[in-house]
Amino acid sequence: MSSRKLSVQRQRGLSLVELLVALAISMIIVIAAATFFLTSGRSRDTQEAASLLQDNARFATDLITRNIQQAGYQNYIWDSAGAGFRREVAPPSDGEPDVRGYNNSAAGTNTDHGLHDRSTNRVAGSDTLVARFQGSGVTAGDGSIIDCMGRPQPEPVSAGDRAYSIFEVRQPSGSAEPELRCKYYSTSSGVGAFSSEVIVRGVETLQFLYGVDTNGDTFVDKWLNAAEVSPTSSTTPVNDWAKVKSVRVGMVLRSPDRVSVAATTGSSTGTLAPLGSNFTQNNGDTLVVNSNDGRLRRVVTFTVNLRNAL
Numbered sequence: 001m002s003s004r005k006l007s008v009q010r011q012r013g014l015s016l017v018e019l020l021v022a023l024a025i026s027m028i029i030v031i032a033a034a035t036f037f038l039t040s041g042r043s044r045d046t047q048e049a050a051s052l053l054q055d056n057a058r059f060a061t062d063l064i065t066r067n068i069q070q071a072g073y074q075n076y077i078w079d080s081a082g083a084g085f086r087r088e089v090a091p092p093s094d095g096e097p098d099v100r101g102y103n104n105s106a107a108g109t110n111t112d113h114g115l116h117d118r119s120t121n122r123v124a125g126s127d128t129l130v131a132r133f134q135g136s137g138v139t140a141g142d143g144s145i146i147d148c149m150g151r152p153q154p155e156p157v158s159a160g161d162r163a164y165s166i167f168e169v170r171q172p173s174g175s176a177e178p179e180l181r182c183k184y185y186s187t188s189s190g191v192g193a194f195s196s197e198v199i200v201r202g203v204e205t206l207q208f209l210y211g212v213d214t215n216g217d218t219f220v221d222k223w224l225n226a227a228e229v230s231p232t233s234s235t236t237p238v239n240d241w242a243k244v245k246s247v248r249v250g251m252v253l254r255s256p257d258r259v260s261v262a263a264t265t266g267s268s269t270g271t272l273a274p275l276g277s278n279f280t281q282n283n284g285d286t287l288v289v290n291s292n293d294g295r296l297r298r299v300v301t302f303t304v305n306l307r308n309a310l
Helices: 002-010 016-070
Strands: 099-102 128-133 163-170 179-188 191-201 203-212 222-224 244-254 269-272 287-290 297-305
Touching: 016 128, 016 163, 016 191, 016 244, 016 297, 099 203, 163 191, 163 203, 179 203, 203 287, 244 287
Parallel strands: none
Antiparallel strands: 099 128, 128 163, 163 179, 179 191, 203 222, 203 244, 244 297, 269 287
């Protein structure tokens, strides 16, 4: 009997102290595991957001670069007699340059038919760039010349024909993501109209500077914003777009969602310079952002040299 009582006493279980110690160790393990998975999730979200920004930046850079390089391209076409080739070597017959920019502007609605300077719908001092060029290849085009929607542009019917690629930033509503948009000229049943489509979402600002050759030696002598390239006065309008040799492009892209633990409210702000700290001539070339909104941001800056005479 005494041995049985001793056995029962030995199987009574854990003491209160032992139980508390076990619970404490278990809580430490659970907290460590939860922290690991939470950190892994945030790291994954950050990597995905960074990858998205990288892809968007590469796509926008390639598209804008190609369309700027195409500006001023003129196709060789048959003359009316069909006996030889002719080329329009003078400026475009409608008086509009094949590269033109507008400061702190939006391109207007999709039915503006060539009026691309608007004060409404502009976002964070963003600029508008209009690039024009002729196509290549008959009917549907051969794909060597595309507009900002990636559509092949066919050769012109007449020497004055131009395709349009217009870049701007719009925000459909106050809560929507700002968008880099392509405004382009399309035809349907022989009737032409401008249309606008989203290229990249999450572009907070778009800025341009223009490298101008002032002495005719084909090298850039100064960088000007759009208002400085074509200032106007009541007596003598000046237009130096034909002297533009390079275009400097600056953008700020942001991730669509929060990816960090920073607070979403607060007064702390930061300043980004899309065109670079050494290029401060452009009105609105800096962007004040909320540093505590938890979004990733990427500044994209590049320079494109024009290939064709304007």
